Amino acid sequence: MRALSLLALASLLLGLAAYIWQARRGSRINRRFAMLTLSIAGWVLGIGGVESGILTEIWGRVTFTAACMMPVAFLAFSRVFPATSRWPSTTILWITFTIGGVLAVLSATTRLIAYDISQTDAGIQRTSGLLFPLFTAHFLACSIAALSVFISKWRSERGLARAQLQYLVIGLLILSVGGMTTNLGIPIVTGRSTLSWVGPYFTLPFVALVSHAIIRHRLMDLRIFVSRGLAYALAMAAASAVLIVSARLFFPVWAANTAFVHPNFVIITTVALLMLSSPAQRFFSRVLDPYLYRGIEHPVALAGATRRLSRLMQPAELATELRQVLSEVLVPESFTMLVTSFESDSFEQLSGESSPEVDPYGLAALHAGQPNTTVVMGF
Numbered sequence: 544m545r546a547l548s549l550l551a552l553a554s555l556l557l558g559l560a561a562y563i564w565q566a567r568r569g570s571r572i573n574r575r576f577a578m579l580t581l582s583i584a585g586w587v588l589g590i591g592g593v594e595s596g597i598l599t600e601i602w603g604r605v606t607f608t609a610a611c612m613m614p615v616a617f618l619a620f621s622r623v624f625p626a627t628s629r630w631p632s633t634t635i636l637w638i639t640f641t642i643g644g645v646l647a648v649l650s651a652t653t654r655l656i657a658y659d660i661s662q663t664d665a666g667i668q669r670t671s672g673l674l675f676p677l678f679t680a681h682f683l684a685c686s687i688a689a690l691s692v693f694i695s696k697w698r699s700e701r702g703l704a705r706a707q708l709q710y711l712v713i714g715l716l717i718l719s720v721g722g723m724t725t726n727l728g729i730p731i732v733t734g735r736s737t738l739s740w741v742g743p744y745f746t747l748p749f750v751a752l753v754s755h756a757i758i759r760h761r762l763m764d765l766r767i768f769v770s771r772g773l774a775y776a777l778a779m780a781a782a783s784a785v786l787i788v789s790a791r792l793f794f795p796v797w798a799a800n801t802a803f804v805h806p807n808f809v810i811i812t813t814v815a816l817l818m819l820s821s822p823a824q825r826f827f828s829r830v831l832d833p834y835l836y837r838g839i840e841h842p843v844a845l846a847g848a849t850r851r852l853s854r855l856m857q858p859a860e861l862a863t864e865l866r867q868v869l870s871e872v873l874v875p876e877s878f879t880m881l882v883t884s885f886e887s888d889s890f891e892q893l894s895g896e897s898s899p900e901v902d903p904y905g906l907a908a909l910h911a912g913q914p915n916t917t918v919v920m921g922f
Contacts, residue, residue, distance in 0.1 A: 545740050549591030552743055555750060556584035572624050579616040583718075585609030587743040594740055596662045603660025603669060607650035610726075611678065614685030615643035617715070621692040624711075625704040628696065631688065639685055646678055666737030669730075679727060686719050707762045714752035721745030775827070779818050783811045 557580075564577035586609040592602025619636055622628055631639075650656040655672040662668075693715065697708040726742040729735075756762035787810055817823055848868045856864065 546591050546595035549587055549594060549740070549743055552746060553584045553588035553591060556580050556587060556746060559750060559753070560584060571627075572620075575616065575620040575623055579613070579620050582609050582613040582616050583746055583749075586613060587746060590667075590740060590743050593660060593662055593667055599661045600658070603657065603667075604651050606660075607656050607678070608647045610682065611643045611647035611650055611656075614682050614689065615639050617689040617719075618685045618692075621689040621696075625696070625700065625707060628692065630692070639681075642681055643685075646674070646681060649674060650678075666735070667739045669736055679731070682727065683723070686723065690716060690719060703761070707756050710752040710756040711762065714749035718745045718749040775818055778827075779811075779814050782818075783814045786810050786814065 560577045560580035563573050563580065567573045586606055589602050589604075589606030589609055592605065593599045595602070615636075618631055618639055622631055622636065646656065653672070655674040656678050657669045657672055657675060659670040660667070690712075693708065693712045697705060697712050700708055722742040722745050725738045725745075726736070729738055753762065790806065790810070851864055851868065852861075
């Protein structure tokens with residue numbers, strides 16, 4: 544059961560890494576975050592493989608190989624998000640990458656980091672190699688340095704960047720402290736790794752907080768539009784999974800009672816029917832819709848915008864109406880509208896305050912040579 548849940552968790556992390564990387568392949572921030580998430584997924588997958596009891600030595604080496612690269616990716620990501628900082632320097636990153644790479648190779652090919660990794664009735668067992676203290680020091684030093692960089696940036700940033708950092712730092716802090724406690728601290732103190740399977744589950748708050756920051760605060764300039772159907776499907780899957788796991792834990796003979804249909808199918812069907820009930824519909828309307836869509840019914844908003852813009856208006860009035868419509872639906876950080884002046888054939892700013900990251904007049908200059916370019920909006 545643990546192996547399957549850890550496999551599902553690793554798949555979730557791989558999906559998150561793929562989405563972040565595919566969204567903006569040219570961004571260093573996205574690439575480094577994807578590498579961090581990918582290394583975490585490898586660590587989770589390795590522990591899940593050990594928990595399965597199949598090829599435990601190989602899966603254990605996968606775990607330590609990924610764990611050697613996790614703090615390096617963490618430190619590299621801390622340097623570039625939300626903006627590139629002077630510390631850690633490129634030289635330090637290369638040094639940590641080299642050390643992490645060497646330790647990863649040694650973990651995969653030798654007994655110098657850990658060996659004799661097995662799954663027993665008491666839990667995961669392993670024997671530390673000669674270089675395990677070096678691995679521990681490398682992991683702790685990089686992780687603490689990365690967290691200190693993020694906390695320093697969070698204290699100095701303002702506005703949207705601070706909100707993004709807040710959720711990201713909390714998620715990474717929970718993952719780091721929880722994972723290091725169960726997978727480094729307890730094994731070092733007790734000499735046993737019986738609670739190592741708990742560590743990967745600290746990635747759940749990390750994934751949840753990152754997803755929240757993407758949905759609500761455009762983390763890494765990403766936005767996810769979650770349709771109502773997908774939201775229903777995810778809620779149904781989550782509720783079914785919780786009920787099935789609870790039934791197996793509290794009623795071990797639950798799955799054996801298969802007189803007509805499998806009990807799991809009964810749970811899934813019941814949850815699906817309940818999702819169609821009026822209380823469930825009201826729950827979505829009152830709780831999930833405001834969270835996912837900021838309380839906006841897009842068809843209604845489109846109809847309202849069409850009605851409000853279906854009359855002749857002066858440019859300044861049009862700019863005000865457009866700003867109000869777009870602010871209600873898209874919730875932009877800023878809004879700027881430029882129109883062509885008939886007298887000078889140049890762009891004139893009508894409404895809004897320009898974003899400090901975008902020069903509206905520079906944007907207008909790019910469109911100046913294009914035919915039929917009379918309005919430029921930035922938000």
